[in-house]
Amino acid sequence: MxxxxxxxxxxxxxxxxxxxxxxxxxxxxxxxxxxxxxxxxxxxxxxxxxxxxxxxxxxxxxxxxxxxxxxxxxxxxxxxxxxxxxxxxxxxxxxxxxxxxxxxxxxxxxxxxxxxxxxxxxxxxxxxxxxxxxxRELVPTRMLLLGQYQEAYDDYDWGDMDLPYLDVHGADMTEEIPERIYAVFFITCLTHIKMTLANAVKDAITAHELADHASLPAGVTDSLGAFLAPNGQTRSLKELKELHKKLTRQTPEAFALAHSLNSHFWPVMLDPFPLRAWSGNDRLSLAHLRTITLKNSQPWKAPLLLHLWAALKLKTLLREAVEAVVVAGQVAVVVEDEELRPGQLHHGAMMM
Structure with missing residues (x-):
């Protein structure tokens, strides 16, 4: 921002x-x-x-x-x-x-x-x-908008409100996704972080290969810079490639987990109208999406979504993620065959 x-x-x-x-x-x-x-x-x-x-x-x-x-x-x-x-x-x-x-x-x-x-x-x-x-749900999205990815992940990982105030610092943003998260809001923030890290690592790999030595891609935020160059030392090309492989595996897992918690979420994020007022406590209801979408929409705005659509092929990624979960027997969902177009992403991204 x-x-x-x-x-x-x-x-x-x-x-x-x-x-x-x-x-x-x-x-x-x-x-x-x-x-x-x-x-x-x-x-x-x-x-x-x-x-x-x-x-x-x-x-x-x-x-x-x-x-x-x-x-x-x-x-x-x-x-x-x-x-x-x-x-x-x-x-x-x-x-x-x-x-x-x-x-x-x-x-x-x-x-x-x-x-x-x-x-x-x-x-x-x-x-x-x-x-x-x-x-609390507004905190990680404000951090993501400000490019504070590590801080947003620490807030997510903090989790237990009974622990000392914000006692988590420098949590591993590449760690495996927890098997059980019940709040769709936080798993979508986690998805955003994983996608952004994967994209940053990919750019770092390109910068490394073009320069034939370790270097950071132009325009990285302080938070991403600290991730790509911990302790001031830029990661090696081998390490970057291993990280990219890990993050691109974790991203569809996060997509699928969010979809399993609320199958309406991703379609609503891409095309949020009309949304009804939340009339109950059912976390799987379409009505629940109004509250979640209003709190979570801004970090998914264009041009980031447009870029990620081109780089990660969101619809294909989601389909593969859901299919993987279905095969694992965890959830049965149906992904529509309609092709996703960049214009649809832009329309949905401008919701706020």
Whole structure:
């Protein structure tokens, strides 16, 4: 996700330092007042909502910090109840306002908004370890959008909310996929990571072969750079090829596992309309897809999906993955024979 003007997008010769944030929400960037004014009719509603709930957060924070202590209320829950915030009833209006800020910022297709949403979400999890407000699922997708693949995998691998706060660091992103994952949301994030790593390793192999020595492909993020060159030493060509073989084997396994958890997920990600409101708790229902898709869609946007379609042949990959699982006797599903076209991917990718 690049830092670019909300109106004219990425442009050569325009550095992020030359842009300025919306003064009210701090979530989007503009190259000048003219474009900010032109975009205001589109941006106004979401901007006002962010400010409204940030103001409410500030009000509730003041109340919490200056509360009169009694048997139910501590003097300052920010100092005494970190990790157990939701258990103090007087903190709940603050947490609810914080959730609204996070969800609204997450709707912004801009780097500052994504960074702010992630920071608020991490703060929410630090205060409320049990995640009573249901915000954790937004964390890995914000990280993926920011190119923080290792951090997203650590968040996924952390898993057990009863463990110390974010005690997993530097988990092996190439480790085998767990046999049993019940949340389709997290397995699709894992799929995204495996696909991205496979693509990065392939590019590194090409760069290595073209240069006839170890080198990193152009444009890798800090997270991918650390993966491709652990401890500052670029992996050998032999090691890269072994990694690529492993990751290209794991990717269809992840696709198939997500499909077995909810057979509607991949079709909805490619063509998300219409989606119905979630009317129950059935994790296999089509209705459940509305919540999952809204939280998970942005990392699958074009041009990444278009590139992966060409590089990994998504439909063929999914078919092979599902067939492999069927042969193993784990799940029986049917994959349609209709040919997938790049235009369909682009249509689905622009859902948010």
């Amino acid at each position: 690049q830092s670019a003007c909300q109106v004219c997008g990425p442009r050569g010769g325009v550095s992020p330092e030359a842009l300025f944030k919306c003064s009210r929400c701090q979530g989007v960037l503009y190259c000048g007042r003219e474009h900010q004014t032109a975009d205001f009719p589109n941006h106004k509603a979401i901007c006002k909502r962010v400010k409204k709930f940030r103001d409410l957060m500030a009000e509730e924070e003041h109340k919490i910090c200056n509360a009169e202590p009694d048997m139910f209320t501590p003097a300052n829950a920010f100092e005494t109840e970190v990790g157990l915030f939701w258990g103090v009833h007087s903190t709940r209006p603050y947490m609810r306002a914080k959730v609204e800020v996070i969800r609204t910022l997450s709707l912004m297709d801009a780097r500052p908004g994504t960074e702010a949403a992630l920071a608020e979400a991490m703060g929410s999890l630090r205060l409320c370890r049990g995640d009573n407000v249901g915000i």
